[in-house]
Amino acid sequence: MALARSVYNLLFRRTSTFAITIMVGAVFFERVFDQGGDAVFDNINGGKLWKHIKHNYEKEE
Known part of the structure; x- marks a missing residue:
């Protein structure tokens, strides 16, 4: 009860x-x-999003 009273008085x-x-x-x-x-x-969509597969399509310079 003291915690509830303190929260009430504070907030x-x-x-x-x-x-x-x-x-x-x-x-x-x-x-x-x-x-x-x-x-x-x-x-849920692990391995299907661009951030997961972009290394397959980007060329290294």
Whole structure:
């Protein structure tokens, strides 16, 4: 209960800190979700993407 009270007093008590907390949380969630989705996509399509096969088609100079 003390942890919940501390979080409330620190982040949610004032409207301005609540709004900032929501904005920072949204940006953080977006970055994590985007990188996680990219990792899953790369894992499913491993060996089929250009970054995986471009060495087969590029000429060395």
